[in-house]
Amino acid sequence: MKMTPHENTKQFPALAPGPPRMFAPQTSTAVSRPKKNSTACLACKAAKRKCSGPDAPCKACRSTNTECHFDPSRDLRRKVAVKRTIQELTNHKDLLESLLSTLGSADQLQFDKVMDLIRKKAPFQDIAHAVGSPATTFGDPQELSNASKLAILEYGENHIETSGNGVRRPSDPGNIASSPEEIPNMKPPQWPTVSPYARVTLESLCDIPLFEVPAKPWTKVTDDDYLVSHLVSLYFTWDHPCTQFLDQRIFLQHMKLGDRRSEFCTPLLVNSLLSMASTYSDSPDVFSTPENVFSRGQNFFHEAQKLWEVEDDDHDLPNIQALLLMCCVFKCQGRVKKSWMMLSQAVRLAQDIGLFDTPAVSKKKMLPEMERVRTITAWGVFNMSSQMSIELQKIAPLEYPTSDVKLCGNEDFDWTPYPRSNKITYDKKPARLPEVREGLAELTRTLVDVQNLVSEKRRGTNLDELWRKAQDPFDRLTAWLQRWPSVPEIQPNPVPQVLLLRIKCLQAIIHLFEILNDPHQPQSVRQARFYQVKSVEETAQCLRIHRQSYGLKHIPSQIVDAIQTGLRILVPQLEESDESRQAFAELCRFGTALSHRFMQTADVIHEIRKNALHLGVRLPPEVIAIFDDPEQWRSLEP
Template sequence: MIPLNHDEQLPPLAPGPRAPIVGESVAASRPKKSSTACQSCKQAKRKCSGPPSPCNACRGADSECVFDESLDLRRKIAVRRTVTELEDSRNYYRELLHSLLASLRSPEPNRVDLLLNLIRRNASLLDIAAVAAETPASSGDANAAESISRRDSGDIELQSPGGSFVDSHSQVTLEMLCDIPLFQVPAKPWTAVTDDNNLVSHLVSLYFTWEHPFSQLVDQIVLLAEMSKGDLDSDLCTPFLVNSLLAMASAYSDFPKVLVIPGDMNTRGQHFYMEAERLWKAEGGKATLTNIQGVILMCCVLRYQGKERMSWLVLKQAVQLARDFGMFQRRKHHNWKDVSPDMNRIFSTTAWAVSILNAQMSLEMGQVADLMLPTTRPFEALDCDDAIMWSPYPRMNQASYVGKPAVHRYVMAELSNLTEIIVDMENLLFDKAFDIGAAELWSAAHEIYSRVRICLERLPDALRIDDQPLPQALFVRIKYHQGVISLFSRVLDHFGHTYPAWSLEARTTRLQSAKDIAGYLRIQQQCYGPKQVPCPMIDVVHSTLPILLDEQDDIESKQAFVELCRFLTDSRQRLKRVDNIIQTIERIANECGIELPLEAVDVVDFD
């Protein structure tokens, strides 16, 4: 591994002063770097001393010196200008569409025929726009033809965005047109699927917005930096890892380019997944950090495609790779002492991400998580603040959103706490429960429940629920309540109807957690809309719906059930796993003789 050595980037230490110097600092002696160059220096590709005008180079050449900060794409003024241009462009195309529809609805057959003839002749969009924009009159043909003639002669100017129109734009969706990725990374040399930098940047931005905060399998800052470098010899970023990530991110994208078969939503990201598969086979099963991360991402892709069994098998493969790599052992090898603190943190974070997913899926499968938890946490409890900010993406409906700290470390700390509880829960429910009495089982289950409740009560202020809480802050609470549901559902399976008092308390407790989950998911939709639902939240709906279905006599439970069905429907086109969840609910309802609410039937279209 290549250690991250930040010391190499620091300037050499200056010698100490011979005597006290008042009012001076080391920083004062360093040359000030120019933040922007004048237009003359940019054109001549020479070094510019920066504002104010004139710069040193222009003063020496006796040339005009003009600084225009709006041309610097790093500055907010340039971003605002770009947003304004995109909004103007969007409005133009919207008005053009309305004009075209109005023209096609025209009662004048000559006008409609002319438009259709232009379209069939593959006329330019400007010609079609000129006809569509004409006010209908009795002499439709003549007016339209005259309009085209006037435009061609320069007497009329259509105000299209940018002053011109390219036919290929007609195939670009409105969302693509208005898209400004949060992170700019190159497509090459990381993927052979596409050379579209904007598409890859779009997918990477989606991943770090809606998937990464809930799993934190990779180090966001490091991976983005390594992708930008484009170094194929990197130990922290490989084509296999990137293609796996792009396949996962495709679940959140509506861009046509993420579909292998146009119009077939089930083919989202399949080209990236197939490329990742090819690259993984070429690796020959080597246990490396990026291979572990890439295989886990492939596991998640299969999971949300509804291939749960295959996903489970791929997870076991990743766990074995992590074992072979030594992620869950004390590092006694002499080389470990040479590893930088940053690399140790990356190893530890990935180890916990693997453990969290393994514990979660083991609980769903009804098995003990046969995996030793990592021996150390990636960071100390007092070292949870970092410089990473979070904002929703795409931002078409969130333009005024002010970025917030992403609180990734706080989320990882809480999910690690929960995983330790889940491992104990699995040992109790799937092993010890068969050798102890009912009273001892109930006492042990209550002790685990108390640990969950204490964790919820002691959540840090960084994960507070405000007017527009972070999705990951909601997710932490949702996962704790999912743990409560899993605990008492399994306890009820052991008890049956033998202990009415305990059974009633277990049912009441898990029902309250199910209602709380529905409330948090309602906040998620109210704040961020139905379109971008983090995939990990779908897993929670899977375990919550059966609890609410079993309590349909309760009005609040019935309403929560319908809301979660609507929540599922919003993700149905993106995630094949949703169909599996719906089929499970139908099967449970049929087996238990429960009539599904009509509102839910209308929303989900149950068979």
């Protein structure tokens, strides 16, 4: 007999006792009710009709052959919208805190820049870039206000209790007072301020610095030996191999000894180095202002500035090295005039102690260790002075160092990426420091001749004569590229300093043709632009190898200028070839990553976007994705 639904719900007595069996708890099945769809597709919302809900297409769209699309974030009652609202409110909070910190600082230039943006009613994104706020997306204020009210109503329905550790969570309504008056001296809830960088990761817990050095007596900023060892390891992994105005072995040896009377290690030098190394670290301990991503290492830098004001004359070599590091820090901050000033002081001090031909000084017999450090420092000053004068189109009449670069020695070290990021082990590779040092010295000699063309152009030499005289340095730069490992040769076993040195030569070619670029002669412009674009495209190939091998988390600071120059060159060329578009996208990846560390790069990225809009250039889709997703670069690890 077929039972009706009503009969199905009756309870029937057992006809006879059943066989003994294990007790099984009874289960009841609740009658399911049809779910109410709280999300309608965009087409049904526009037509104000009932929607059957996800998944697309809904019944109404299917019957009308209409495109069906669901956007849960449009419904402010949903958790995804609440999460988005919380993130956007956090961005506004971070911007406000960074803005107050900037307005209260002593940096008049940055203060004026921010005030100018505020008066012009600039978008929040522009102001965030100017004050170094990590937030890059901001919702509509009215929408955020409405969403905040809905979020409060939604979370207000859940009562809150306090656990043993003081954390309040949804729980029994009986544990909550009905009004503030029921709790003596009750204050509004104070939510802790957490920096977005104050995260404990497995990587940081398992991190073992490459070099163990003490914090004391070298710095007053911290007494944390681990932090100082971490920063020193970062510096000698990512920065030192590309510049080399320190002797790595001698410096580390004397820093470990902790003797402030050392001729090769001083508190001024150590604090300058720690400031520069902080640009490679995400540790919350290196931020002077937790909400400002551009405040890395500022406490160490301020300590170095104080020490420089009272430094004696008994440590000339460490003083020169410290000035070079402070020059690099100012440059990373975008403070070019200050950077050039520090470099000029280093040059004068190096000349005074006889590292160059002028003025001549009596040569005293010195220990091989001292002669080696003097030679390394002299070539470090010479290289940096020549490169920076070309970048800034300045004249820096500096003689060659008195000692040959080969006197720096052939001592090399193993190189391995530090920290290890998402890889457990990396094969150790030769750092190739002597080879890089000699290659850089040869490249700098050619830069001196390129710099002479700047002087001749200022004296009024005609363009045809400049092109004729430029042939020799161009041939030498081309020959240098042919002798140095090519991109396919570097790719199987790359180290950043080898890639960077090739990029520096390509950048020298770009600077050479910038001198020959006369806007009044179209043929000259086309020819110069051709060589510049080809150099930028090869630069992008080198950068791609770096990204594929080591990701975008640690990028040598010496690459910054090449990226900024390359982006400016390629913007007008984006519709010319696929190679240019691919190169531009690669440079954008690096530029976006560096804009989270260096204010100057953040400004350049913003300038590039504005120029593209002004020129009516259609950006490639992958570039738009990079620009619009500030977190995308973090996922591009090797």
